[in-house]
Amino acid sequence: MAIKKQAVNPEDDLGFGNQAVRQRIINRNGSINVKRLGIPFFSTTNTYHRLITMRWPAFWLTVLVAYIVVNVFFASIYLSIGIGNLHGTNDNNVSNPFLNAFFFSAQTLSTVGYGHISPAGVIANWVAAFESMIGLLAFAMATGLLYGRFSRPSAKFVFSDNMLIAPYALTGGRGLMFRLANMRLNVLLDLAIEMTFSFNEVVDGKTIRRFYTLPLERSKVSILTLSWTVVHPLTEDSPLYNITPEDMKNSMATFNILVQAFDDTFSQTVHSRTSYQYDEIVWGAKFTPAFFHDEAGLVHLHLGKISDFEQADLPEIS
8 A cells, every 4th residue: 555654643533543434434514424322212411402503494393393292282281171161262263173272372372362262260271371381481492592503603614525636836746635715704713724634554454544634735824815725745754645546445545624713703713524535536636716806806706616626737756
C-alpha cells in the first residue's frame, strides 16, 4: 500500500478506537453514523434533544399528532360521561356528538372558550378544569421548544460535493482539497478546521483502523467572507504522497472534516461536520471560481457553484 506510515497519535482517534469499519464515521450531513441499542422504548432521556434537533416537518407533524391525540382522548371522556353534560351542543349546527365533544375539548385545551358550549355538572367541570391546566402546560412547553429551536446557535455550511486531487501551485505538486462557504448571512469569525484521514490497515493478519490528522495549507481564517478552499499539500511528508485511487478503495479511506467558528450573531461558538469517502474524490480536477464581480464592482458569491470543477492535468510524482 502507498500510504506512508507515520506515528499514530491517540488524540487523532474519533472515538472508534482501532476497530476496522466499513462505513462512514461521520455522515455527509454531520450526524454520527452510530446506532445506539439498549435504550428503553419509553425512555425520556433524549426526548428534549430529539424535539430540538429533529427536522421541521417532523417537529410540526409531532405537534399536530399530539394535539389531535389529546383532544380525542378528552372528547372520549366527555362522551363517556354523557354529551348531555355539555350545554349548547344542540345549537352548534354539528349533529355528530363526537365532533361536538372534540371541538369543545379543543376550545378548552387552548383556553379559547367561545362560550357557545359549556360544561354542566360536577364531573364535566372537573374534566374541563383539568384539561385547561394540561393545555396551559402543553402550550408553555411548545413555546419553549419553538424558542429553543429558533435560538439554538448552529453553523450552516455548504461543502463541495467532492474532494479533488488537483495541481497545487505553491509546491508545484499536488494537493487534496475541498471547498466550503457559509450559507447564512451572519458573520463567522475565527474559523478553525481539522481534517482527519482514516483507513483500514492489516497488521499481523488483523484489520485495524488508523487515524491521521492531516496538516493543512491554512487551518484557520479570521473571517469567512467568500468561499474557502481547504488544501492538504501532498508533499513527501504527507501519508498520501504516493497514494493511488486503488489504495484508497482497498483501505476504505475516509476524510472527516470538523469545523469550528464563532458566530457574531449569537456570540457563541458553533460547529459543523462532514466527511468524504474514497469514491467521492475526483482525480485530476480543479475548482472553478464561485464568485464574480458585477458592473459596479460588487462581489457576488454563487453558493450553487461551490462544487463546480473542471479537469486539470496533474504533475507527475517523482
